[in-house]
Amino acid sequence: MSTTISVTGMTCEHCEQRVAEALAEVSGVASATADREAEAATVEGDVDSADLVAAVEDAGYEASV
Numbered sequence: 001m002s003t004t005i006s007v008t009g010m011t012c013e014h015c016e017q018r019v020a021e022a023l024a025e026v027s028g029v030a031s032a033t034a035d036r037e038a039e040a041a042t043v044e045g046d047v048d049s050a051d052l053v054a055a056v057e058d059a060g061y062e063a064s065v
Contacts, residue, residue, distance in 0.1 A: 003043045005052050009061040010036035022059035026051050 010016055016034040019041055023032035028047035035041070041063075043052055049065045056063035 001044070001046055003045075003047065003049055003052065005041050005043075005049060005056065006039055006064045007034060007041045007056055007061050008039055008063075010034060010039070012036070015061070018059055019056055019061060022055045023052055026055050 007019055010019060013036075016036050019034035020032045023029055023034070023041055023043050026043075026047055028045045029043050030045040032041060032043045041052075041056065053063040053065060
């Protein structure tokens with residue numbers, strides 16, 4: 001299952017990588033990508049979107065479903 005969440009605050013490639021890594025650590029995530037220009041992150045896997053938002057916020061960015 002694919003889930004896309006809105007992410008704001010990413011300004012560079014390092015930010016995208018940090019968000020993707022934070023999402024990848026969430027249980028149930030098979031893969032994760034982040035796109036600063038689209039202000040979004042996409043996750044493949046069976047996971048609760050609230051857990052994804054929490055992971056991104058813990059990494060220092062704003063997120064919403």
